[in-house]
Amino acid sequence: MGGTTDEPVPQPPAAPGRGAAAAAGGLGAAALGGTAHAAPAGFPTYRYLGTPFTKANLRYNPTNELIFPCIRGVYDKISSPLGRYYLYYAPHDAPGGICLAYGDSLSGQFTEYPNNPIVSNVWSPHYSVSHVSSPHVIWNAANSKFYMYFHGENNTTRMAWSTDGVNFTYFGRVLHTGVIPGSTETSYARVFEHAVPGLGNKYVMVFMGVTNGTRKIFWGWSADGKTFSFDPTPLVTPGPDGQTDIAAPHLLKRNNTTYVVYHGNGGDMFLTEVGNSFDREVHLGVFHPAMDAWPDRGRAAAASFGTDGGVQYMFYEAGPRLDGTIAVARAV
Numbered sequence: 001m002g003g004t005t006d007e008p009v010p011q012p013p014a015a016p017g018r019g020a021a022a023a024a025g026g027l028g029a030a031a032l033g034g035t036a037h038a039a040p041a042g043f044p045t046y047r048y049l050g051t052p053f054t055k056a057n058l059r060y061n062p063t064n065e066l067i068f069p070c071i072r073g074v075y076d077k078i079s080s081p082l083g084r085y086y087l088y089y090a091p092h093d094a095p096g097g098i099c100l101a102y103g104d105s106l107s108g109q110f111t112e113y114p115n116n117p118i119v120s121n122v123w124s125p126h127y128s129v130s131h132v133s134s135p136h137v138i139w140n141a142a143n144s145k146f147y148m149y150f151h152g153e154n155n156t157t158r159m160a161w162s163t164d165g166v167n168f169t170y171f172g173r174v175l176h177t178g179v180i181p182g183s184t185e186t187s188y189a190r191v192f193e194h195a196v197p198g199l200g201n202k203y204v205m206v207f208m209g210v211t212n213g214t215r216k217i218f219w220g221w222s223a224d225g226k227t228f229s230f231d232p233t234p235l236v237t238p239g240p241d242g243q244t245d246i247a248a249p250h251l252l253k254r255n256n257t258t259y260v261v262y263h264g265n266g267g268d269m270f271l272t273e274v275g276n277s278f279d280r281e282v283h284l285g286v287f288h289p290a291m292d293a294w295p296d297r298g299r300a301a302a303a304s305f306g307t308d309g310g311v312q313y314m315f316y317e318a319g320p321r322l323d324g325t326i327a328v329a330r331a332v
Contacts, residue, residue: 040271040284041254046314046329048291052087052110053101055325060116063093065322068134068188068248069315071106071306072146074165077139083111085306086165087315088135088148089326095121096131098150100166106308106315107330119160119168121152126170129153134248134302136190137165138203140225147225149174149205151187157207159226171226175207179230180218185210188302192251194258196221197277203228204278206235206249206260214238215245217262219278231278236260240283241270248302248317261287263301269316288314288329295319295327 038045055066066089075084083102087110090098097117103110119135122128132152140147146162157175160168177183189207196204201221205228209218217236220228238246243264252259258276263269271287274280290300295318302317312331317324 039287041259041273043252043254043271043287044312044331046288046312047332048296049107049313049328049330051295051318051325051327052103052108052315053112053326058112058116059114060097060099060112061091062095062097063091063322065091065093065319066099066325067092067317068136068302069304069317069326070136070190071304071313071315072137072139072165073306077144078164081165082113085110085308086137087326088137090117090133090135090150092131092133093322094131096133096152097121098132098135098148106306106313106328107311113166118166119148119150123170126172127152127158129156132158134188138191138193138225147171147191149189149191151189154185154187155183157187157189174226174228175205175220175230177209179220180209180211180232182211183209185215186218188248190250191222191225194251194253194276204251206251208247208249209234215247215265217246217249217260235274235278236262236272236281236283238264240281241272241285242266243270246270250303250305252305259284261303263299263303267296267299267301269300269303288316290318295325299324300327 098119100113101110216234220230318327
């Protein structure tokens, strides 16, 4: 079985046409649903499969809303993992808290880690904030460590590291509003291995920044995943998509170029080509439309991608803001 990782960024298979049938089964009794939609640039159709757990049954669920999944294959990185795959997620409203679930198949059920949250809104002596949320985890093969990026408050993104993906050591702030002039929020960051020609970097960060009251996508770069430089100019703006706000970006590679997928305030996910040098902004339209039915209820957001047995999966945040859960879709 193939592992799931967003570094390097996954290369999904070619998309079938509209109306293509999907394989049955997966995630317990959940059935595939939704209308087939051929994404732009040859990306696949993702069709709803189910939820990785039942939100109402979680031990740690302080606000009944979950956001920002990050799925990672760990079986080839650490010895004796809890499961083949780790799923990180969080509530957003106070107190938030970074949570972990684990499972052996991307199409199967996940088990809640019994000691959630693994990172809380108070981490003495480092910080005490109203909430922490939006976990994104990468694997640094050079030092065999997981790096986790998360926000709290909304104007600050932090990093912690771990050797087992469960117990983390605090590193510090890696992003804040001071690096983007005029910004009031800098959060929902994801980091990927991607070398931009001429920068001497190994990693890039894409994140949501709020300037002039509008949410846009910004980016930065780093040689070590700890210290970043940032471009104060937005990488992707919402207007060409017919949106007023966009957020929760994720990098994808295909066709020898680089794209960013993100969601808009209208509820759908969109795709923009930024190029390997992050010097383009070619809006390509809807990447994945939200279903009207549960669990999306008109909103699909914050995608994280993985591969299991050669099959592509997309974990995402389903449902209205602050009333969402984690859902899974499968490429068809």
